[in-house]
Amino acid sequence: xxxxxxxxxxxxxxxxxxxxxxxxxxxxxxxxxxxxxxxxxxxxxxxxxxxxxxxxxxxxxxxxxxxxxxxxxxxxxxxxxxxxxxxxxxxxxxxxxxxxxxxxxxxxxxxxxxxxxxxxxxxxxxxxxxxxxxxxxxxxxxxxxxxxxxxxxxxxxxxxxxxxxxxxxxxxxxxxxxxxxxxxxxxxxxxxxxxxxxxxxxxxxxxxxxxxxxxxxxxxxxxxxxxxxxxxxxxxxxxxxxxxxxxxxxxxxxxxxxxxxxxxxxxxxxxxx
Amino acid sequence: xxxxxxxxxxxxxxxxxxxxxxxxxxxxxxxxxxxxxxxxxxxxxxxxxxxxxxxxxxxxxxxxxxxxxxxxxxxxxxxxxxxxxxxxxxxxxxxxxxxxxxxxxxxxxxxxxxxxxxxxxxxxxxxxxxxxxxxxxxxxxxxxxxxxxxxxxxxxxxxxxxxxxxxxxxxxxxxxxxxxxxxxxxxxxxxxxxxxxxxxxxxxxxxxxxxxxxxxxxxxxxxxxxxxxxxxxxxxxxxxxx
Numbered sequence: 001x002x003x004x005x006x007x008x009x010x011x012x013x014x015x016x017x018x019x020x021x022x023x024x025x026x027x028x029x030x031x032x033x034x035x036x037x038x039x040x041x042x043x044x045x046x047x048x049x050x051x052x053x054x055x056x057x058x059x060x061x062x063x064x065x066x067x068x069x070x071x072x073x074x075x076x077x078x079x080x081x082x083x084x085x086x087x088x089x090x091x092x093x094x095x096x097x098x099x100x101x102x103x104x105x106x107x108x109x110x111x112x113x114x115x116x117x118x119x120x121x122x123x124x125x126x127x128x129x130x131x132x133x134x135x136x137x138x139x140x141x142x143x144x145x146x147x148x149x150x151x152x153x154x155x156x157x158x159x160x161x162x163x164x165x166x167x168x169x170x171x172x173x174x175x176x177x178x179x180x181x182x183x184x185x186x187x188x189x190x191x192x193x194x195x196x197x198x199x200x201x202x203x204x205x206x207x208x209x210x211x212x213x214x215x216x217x218x219x220x221x222x223x224x225x226x227x228x229x230x231x232x233x234x235x236x237x238x239x240x241x242x243x244x245x246x247x248x249x250x251x252x253x254x255x256x257x258x259x260x261x262x263x264x265x266x267x268x269x270x271x272x273x
Numbered sequence: 274x275x276x277x278x279x280x281x282x283x284x285x286x287x288x289x290x291x292x293x294x295x296x297x298x299x300x301x302x303x304x305x306x307x308x309x310x311x312x313x314x315x316x317x318x319x320x321x322x323x324x325x326x327x328x329x330x331x332x333x334x335x336x337x338x339x340x341x342x343x344x345x346x347x348x349x350x351x352x353x354x355x356x357x358x359x360x361x362x363x364x365x366x367x368x369x370x371x372x373x374x375x376x377x378x379x380x381x382x383x384x385x386x387x388x389x390x391x392x393x394x395x396x397x398x399x400x401x402x403x404x405x406x407x408x409x410x411x412x413x414x415x416x417x418x419x420x421x422x423x424x425x426x427x428x429x430x431x432x433x434x435x436x437x438x439x440x441x442x443x444x445x446x447x448x449x450x451x452x453x454x455x456x457x458x459x460x461x462x463x464x465x466x467x468x469x470x471x472x473x474x475x476x477x478x479x480x481x482x483x484x485x486x487x488x489x490x491x492x493x494x495x496x497x498x499x500x501x502x503x504x505x506x507x508x509x510x511x512x513x514x515x
Contacts, residue, residue: 175326176362180376181352195366
């Protein structure tokens with residue numbers, strides 16, 4: 001089918017580097033170089049590098065946890081927002097459009113500051129006004145608010161990716177499914193989304209990597225992630241070059257591995273056709 | 274018995290374009306109707322109104338006693354009406370087998386074994402049992418269209434709609450699809466076919482209809498319509514097609 005042919009040729013050039021695998025794959029060399037660098041630093045100069053690594057160790061876990069939980073929530077909320085945007089109901093598509101436009105117009109850092117500092121005050125204010133004890137004493141959980149903030153923001157971008165993916169599937173697919181008696185939801189579930197997922201895999205992978213990097217912003221809202229632990233270490237020891245080099249290398253390892261994973265999944269889903 | 278399809282005074286507008294201008298048409302059970310006409314005459318639109326892929330602005334359509342009004346009724350009609358598209362519209366991510374069993378399982382609630390058995394029977398019927406495991410992209414256009422017919426038949430429809438089923442095919446593949454359609458017609462399936470395949474119309478159709486500018490210009494048995502048309506517009510159109 002020509003639709004399939006088109007998709008194949010479209011995805012081919014982007015992943016040409018990854019497909020030419022074998023003896024020279026710059027990606028792997030880079031991963032090994034960065035990991036080698038970290039090992040070299042902590043073995044040849046354990047002080048300060050090993051100390052830094054041990055100090056930020058729990059922050060690595062927080063970063064990964066925040067990223068992965070946010071990412072899965074983004075996948076769900078983004079899909080709901082996308083279905084809202086393409087909905088024929090004016091109200092639903094209106095709400096979804098306003099949401100996306102608002103979120104895209106405000107920096108993530110400002111959104112995080114709002115969720116952590118402003119949102120609890122708003123809730124407490126409402127609690128006082130309505131005299132509800134539970135709301136009056138509401139306190140924001142840093143990690144919870146960080147995940148909420150990232151999800152709220154990234155789901156808007158993700159919805160645009162879903163929308164483009166869904167709209168790239170030819171109209172005839174929906175018509176064929178409906179003509180067989182499937183409801184809109186069934187057609188989406190069994191026919192449209194399985195095809196759209198293959199189309200949007202590369203941009204979704206990029207979003208994952210972006211979330212991983214932008215999770216460093218949660219350090220401003222009292223979440224002890226890798227970046228915040230780095231700042232704490234620096235405040236105590238004041239060795240900025242070593243500290244931030246180490247943090248940068250750790251982020252780099254994670255993003256490079258994530259990129260590899262994305263390429264792997266992409267290739268696998270392509271072979272399945 | 275009442276006609277299985279009753280179309281009364283249907284109007285359809287696309288913005289300022291008046292695509293159907295008061296079309297009325299009855300199709301009897303077991304009847305094969307072929308609709309011809311220039312592009313933009315509304316023949317495909319009319320066909321797509323019968324299973325409500327296209328909404329219409331005025332008039333009414335009743336299929337097998339069910340009026341096309343509520344969402345529930347529309348879905349009920351769609352399960353009784355199979356449709357075959359010009360571009361096949363097979364699901365490219367599913368194997369031939371899964372294409373034919375998907376709707377059986379989720380709409381007709383058949384279990385896998387039963388749905389598979391029906392699918393294999395139908396693949397035999399359309400002459401490509403060996404392609405059960407293939408993906409649509411690995412088939413020729415003619416094979417894809419035959420799978421599309423099998424997919425529609427798997428729902429045990431009472432009516433089959435064909436929207437220019439051979440227009441996207443290479444010439445040497447047209448016959449294999451027409452043969453399948455011919456067999457269906459002989460088995461007594463009610464069929465509404467938008468197509469310019471005059472040979473098929475002559476051999477299988479009870480009635481041929483010429484549409485132009487959103488209206489039915491003339492209807493008659495195919496031999497009469499093709500050889501002795503009464504309307505000037507029909508003669509003009511046929512002189513260009515034949």
